[in-house]
Amino acid sequence: MKNEQNEEKEEDIHLEKIADNTVNHKYMFRICLIGNSCVGKTSLLARYADNSFKESYANTIGVDFRVVTLKYKDIIANVHIWDTAGNERFKSITINYYRSSHGFLYVYDIASKESLNNLDMWIHLTNENCGTNAINFLVGNKSDLEKEREVTKEEGEEFAKKYDLIFIETSAKNNDNVDKLFEYFTYKLIQYYQKNKDKYIVNSPENLDSFSQFANLEIDNKKSGCQC
């Protein structure tokens, strides 16, 4: 991951997780996990939010979400992490959640070249349906599967460069780089919106609209069996 000038060194950046999500926050960010089914989006979120991991797999149906509160110096940010289904049949639902997202985590599986290739389509889809994304990451998940690796780090870096994404490899299974991913993402968002204050309007009608959709997430948490 690269740093811009005037930013702290990546290794010096640490954000503290705060258990109380109702604490007064300066920023409220919405970020979205995107990518093929089975790449590990739900696992990354479960690892980060609950420090848990399951070997068994259940497709996400539609959209799920979690809220985490992070503190950087004296700045508190509420981060809503939307976990979208990779299964194509949910596209018409998941597309609604792109609109007011502040950033995307495009996830692929390092043991599946196809999952990286398909990110061209996911990036196109999100770009067409979102104008608010400021910071975006490319996440090569399952870095523990070194023997089955189909995508080299260099290929990941090249892909990230093509779309101006910040690149990181993670393992939800081994808990490698997962905290770093969400902390660094939040740090980059804070940096961006501090520099571009005029672009951050919490109560825009568009944002309120997306909140009312939050309230109606009846399909959340309903899971179906493994299809990968």
Ligand code: GTP
């Ligand atoms: P959809 O909800 O269908 O879009 O899939 P998803 O991207 O949310 O995938 P999910 O997190 O459900 O994980 C799919 C499978 O990959 C599960 O069996 C996980 O145990 C496994 N998995 C997830 N992350 C890792 C990882 O870092 N390493 C390994 N080896 N397996 C992982």
Ligand code: MG
């Ligand atoms: Mg999932």
